Every structure is written in C-alpha cells, then in structure tokens.
Amino acid sequence: MTEESRIADVLRQRIRSGELPRNSRLPTQHALAEEFGVNRTTIRQALTVLEREGYLTARGRGAPAVVTSPAAEAPRPADVELAERIALAFRSEHVAIDAFSLTTETLNAALARPLLAISAGDLAPRSIAVRVIVPRPEGTLAFPRLVADPGDPRPLERLRRISATFCGSLRHQLLSLAERGLVPEVSVQIRTVDVTPLLKLYLLNGTEALTGYYQVVARPVGFGAEELEMYDVLGLSSMVFRSSADKDRRDEQEAAFVAESQRWFESLWSTIARPVTLG
Structure with a gap:
C-alpha cells in the first residue's frame, strides 16, 4: 500500500x-x-x-479541505462490518446494543475485539446494555429444515443447541466484565419471539442501524455423525447495510430509518417477546 x-x-x-x-x-x-x-x-x-470519492470538497489555495457527506459505500459481510462498527461503538462512555437475529453468533464474534480491549485497559466504558431478540426454537420455524423432510425435528434441535451455546456465551462474557470490576454497569437481556427472522438488525448506541437479509440456501450440515441436506442461512457472510442518525448521516431519510428501526425493535421487545432463562 x-x-x-x-x-x-x-x-x-x-x-x-x-x-x-x-x-x-x-x-x-x-x-x-x-x-x-x-x-x-x-x-x-x-x-x-x-x-x-466525495468525502471532501475541492480545496482553495492554502485552505484546509472541508468534509462533505461520505460517499455511499458497498455493503460488507456481517462479520466484517459489525465488528468494525461495534469496535467504534465501544468508544462511547455508555454502550447500548440491540439485536434481532437467528442466533447471536455474529454478535459474539464482533464483540471479541472490544472485550479484549477492555480487559487490556485500552477501553473503559462506564456501562454496557445489550438486548437481544432471537426466535423461540421450540416454535414452528420456516428454517432450518431438511430439504427432503420438512417435519424432521433434527434441524431445529441443532438450532436450539447453537442458540443456547451462543446466547450463554454472550451473557457470560459480558457479565464477567462487571464481576471483574472492569465495567461498573453491565446488563444483558435475551428474549424470544415466535417468528422466523428473515433479516438481522443491529442497533448501536441509538445512532446507527445495520441490517441484512438472510439468504436461504440448501447445504449439507453436520449433525452428530450424520450429514444432513437442509435449507439453512449463512449469517456471518450476509451483507449488511449501515444507516446513521449521527452527524455522519447522508440525509434525514437515513436518520429516520434508524429511528423507525429502533421503534420496531421496541415494539417487539415490549409486547410479544418473552424472557429466556439460560442455565
């Protein structure tokens, strides 16, 4: 370079x-x-x-450049974009993350960097509040399911195990920050809804929204010693689109999208979402 x-x-x-x-x-x-x-x-x-690229105005002789609206950039895979945006969100004194997704796998991966930075003393937020909504695996979901037999219970059993593992890990890693005295206030709440998520949504510090669609694919998936051909989604590699309500927003419509996304999340959280108990 x-x-x-x-x-x-x-x-x-x-x-x-x-x-x-x-x-x-x-x-x-x-x-x-x-x-x-x-x-x-x-x-x-x-x-x-x-x-x-549209980030700066043309400069006059000897005058400093002026920042304009950032040029629209191509969306990036969820694991890349979310990790970068959460790392920036953790620079705030009070960190707030709301997430709606099939599991918390992408969120867990994105938190690795800031959690390491907090442990090393490079970041010191005063509070962290995380709220997550995931589907209730015991309910009827459109996916994952076997290609040949939609009624086979094994894909949903696999999802239950994955969801419990990642949700439990998310809760443990964040609450341990308070237990170790690294962050004074930490709150982790996880709720479930009886819906199949067709998209994922992450709301960061009330100022930006990251959204991405789940693309359903047929693929072989391991289940114990077996390999099952099922309809599933690839969450980590799904593209996400960022919208901002902060000073870097491109226009008021973008800010309105963030606000409406937050209201949508609140509507689920306060009505049909139910707390989940983790062992």
Missing part, C-alpha cells in the same frame, strides 16, 4: 466514524504532513483521492 493510500484510509475512517463530522475542516496540509511523517505532496495526493 502506498503512503497516500494509507493516509487516505485513515482519514476516510475518521470521516465514516464521525470523528471528522460533515462540514468540519481538516487540519492543514502542513499539520497532516507532520502527523503522518510525510511530505505535503503525499498529503495532497491522499486528499485528491478523498475528493474523488
């Missing part, structure tokens, strides 16, 4: 995270050159890249 590409990546991430909000001015080229240890020509090349 060239120096200008590396610098453009750093500045792009600062804009996407809101560290450099819309309409703010970048530091001067001289200040950026000192920060990154390069000459001003390299800085100008990096800024030109960001101008072409």
